[in-house]
Amino acid sequence: MFHWANAVAFHLFGETVKWSDLLGNLLGLLTVALATRRSMWAWPVQIAGCVLLFGAFVSAHLGGTAARQVALIGMAAYGWARWNAVRRNEHDIAIRWASWAERALLVAALGVGTAVFAQVLQHYNASWSPWPDAYIFIGSLVATVAQARGYVEFWFVWVAVDVVGVPLAFSNGLPVSGLVYVFYFLIVVAGLRQWMARARAPREGAPSAQPAVLKEVTV
Numbered sequence: 041m042f043h044w045a046n047a048v049a050f051h052l053f054g055e056t057v058k059w060s061d062l063l064g065n066l067l068g069l070l071t072v073a074l075a076t077r078r079s080m081w082a083w084p085v086q087i088a089g090c091v092l093l094f095g096a097f098v099s100a101h102l103g104g105t106a107a108r109q110v111a112l113i114g115m116a117a118y119g120w121a122r123w124n125a126v127r128r129n130e131h132d133i134a135i136r137w138a139s140w141a142e143r144a145l146l147v148a149a150l151g152v153g154t155a156v157f158a159q160v161l162q163h164y165n166a167s168w169s170p171w172p173d174a175y176i177f178i179g180s181l182v183a184t185v186a187q188a189r190g191y192v193e194f195w196f197v198w199v200a201v202d203v204v205g206v207p208l209a210f211s212n213g214l215p216v217s218g219l220v221y222v223f224y225f226l227i228v229v230a231g232l233r234q235w236m237a238r239a240r241a242p243r244e245g246a247p248s249a250q251p252a253v254l255k256e257v258t259v
Contacts, residue, residue, distance in 0.1 A: 058099070064092030065220040072198075072224055075187065076231035078135075078238075083120035087113050107166075108177035115181055119188035135238045138191040146182055146193065153178035169211075172204045179204075192239050195232035199225065 067089030074082035090109040097106035138146065158174035160166075167173040179201040186194035202221045209218035 058096055060092045060096035060099075064089045064096055067092065069220060069223055069227065072227045072231065076227065076234050080120070080123055083116045083123065086116045090116070108180050111177070111181055112184060115184035115188070119184060122188045135190045135192065135235055137239055138186070138193050142191065143193060146186060146191075146197065150175075150178055150182050150197070153181070169208055172208045176201055176205055176208065192232070192235045195228050195235060198228050202228070 067085055071082050071086040071089060074085060090112045094106055094109035097109065154171070154175045154177075157178055158171045161170035161174055179197055183194045183197035183201060186197060202224050206218050206221040209221065
């Protein structure tokens with residue numbers, strides 16, 4: 041399957057575009073669009089995209105970003121199971137701003153995780169760019185966990201990942217990934233606005249209300 045996926049689809053601006061890079065990133069864009077609507081379909085679509093991108097990044101010798109796809113498949117499965125709980129009990133998952141303690145934990149996980157994983161990549165010579173590769177890997181995991189828990193901040197984490205992902209993708213011969221990161225940013229901004237509005241809604245006129253429940257995850 042990966043032999044076919046890594047075949048050349050076409051050439052763009054002098055760069056070679058592989059099917060795995062193209063289709064995986066299209067599914068990635070669809071994942072983010074579905075996430076803005078809090079759709080349950082975001083999770084299986086993300087898993088399919090990660091399988092394709094795994095092949096693309098392995099061929100580009102980006103071990104950290106390839107490992108990211110494997111980890112994201114696991115995290116997406118976790119998010120899928122957690123959001124499924126909403127269908128049984130709508131009070132399990134809520135869209136809300138994380139507490140300061142939760143934010144500190146996310147930042148700590150991003151910083152420490154990046155430092156540790158970068159050392160692993162360097163030790164095994166598994167990446168041409170170990171530090172940004174590790175940052176994208178850990179940032180993606182942190183964002184996915186935050187999304188599964190309904191934190192609005194998960195959109196900010198994705199923005200931080202995209203800022204590094206664009207130059208890294210272009211510099212390693214994956215132009216579709218680089219271009220898609222630009223579109224990710226636009227969709228992320230729209231998703232952030234929707235989730236912020238959703239998180240504020242319960243407090244308008246009712247200061248003691250609970251955070252907004254994810255009622256549209258089955259869209």
